[in-house]
Amino acid sequence: MPAPAFSVCVYCGSRPGADPAFAEVADQVGRWIGAHGGQLVYGGGRSGLMGVVADATLAAGGQVVGVIPRALVEREHAHRGCTELLIVDTMHERKRLMAERADAFLALPGGIGTFEEFFEAWTWRQLGYHDKPIGLLNQNGYYDALLRFVEGSMAGGFMDGSQMRLIEVAAAWEPLLRNLVSASGVGQPDLLHAI
Numbered sequence: 001m002p003a004p005a006f007s008v009c010v011y012c013g014s015r016p017g018a019d020p021a022f023a024e025v026a027d028q029v030g031r032w033i034g035a036h037g038g039q040l041v042y043g044g045g046r047s048g049l050m051g052v053v054a055d056a057t058l059a060a061g062g063q064v065v066g067v068i069p070r071a072l073v074e075r076e077h078a079h080r081g082c083t084e085l086l087i088v089d090t091m092h093e094r095k096r097l098m099a100e101r102a103d104a105f106l107a108l109p110g111g112i113g114t115f116e117e118f119f120e121a122w123t124w125r126q127l128g129y130h131d132k133p134i135g136l137l138n139q140n141g142y143y144d145a146l147l148r149f150v151e152g153s154m155a156g157g158f159m160d161g162s163q164m165r166l167i168e169v170a171a172a173w174e175p176l177l178r179n180l181v182s183a184s185g186v187g188q189p190d191l192l193h194a195i
Contacts, residue, residue: 001083004039004063006181009102011117012042012049013110022109025139025173026052029108032177034060041101043094044068044085046077049108054079065101067094095120103184105134106177109142125166133183134167135176143169 010030016023030053033040040057043050044066054064058081066082069091078085088094095117099105107118121134136143147169153159170176 001063002037005037006184006186007039007041007065007101007103008033008177008180009041009098009105009121010053010108011105011110011114011121012053012108013114014043014045014048014050015111016048016052017109019140021140022049022142023052025137026108027056029053029106029173029177030056030058030062031060032174033057034062036181037062038181039063039065039083039101041065041067041098043098043113044078044082044087045072046079049110051077051079053108054082058083067097067101069094099124099130099132102132103186104132104180106180107134107136108173109137109139115146122163122167126163133180135180136167136169137173137176138169138171139173141171 012026026049030040034057040054040062042054045051045068054066057064063083065084066079067086067088068078070087070089073087086097088097099121105121107114118136124130125132125134138144150159168176168179
């Protein structure tokens with residue numbers, strides 16, 4: 001199997017969300033990754049937006065690497081159709097492997113797992129463990145309240161503009177995904193193995 005042109009780690013919900021537009025965008029993101037010779041790295045589940053983005057990537061000819069903890073194989077319905085399904089022992093190992101296998105990160109709508117993964121990738125970048133681009137898709141204003149909270153942290157003196165410049169926030173998925181892949185500098189070394 002040929003090496004992928006790029007690898008994007010997508011964080012997203014294990015549920016489909018209330019608005020069908022969330023699943024439509026997850027499908028479009030996956031199809032774009034596959035159609036451009038890319039690889040999806042994600043949490044290995046078959047349900048919700050996770051399953052949608054994985055199935056779409058595979059349908060478009062892309063490779064899919066799923067990483068799932070043993071304890072969640074049944075709960076999140078591990079996607080046995082992945083090009084590569086890695087079953088690991090802990091959530092920590094899952095997130096580290098996903099980060100190592102990716103050239104860029106993209107957070108779609110999701111719940112607390114998505115929030116946690118996004119913030120961890122952002123924190124790791126701030127601390128210098130990697131310098132991979134990170135995108136937050138604010139689809140239909142889904143993350144407006146979260147962004148207001150972050151602005152409050154800045155106003156309170158706990159964050160500043162330099163941290164905000166480590167992520168890219170956009171409402172439209174395609175230019176955001178193109179920017180992340182373009183900015184990824186595929187193959188740059190990182191220190192994620194040290195985490």
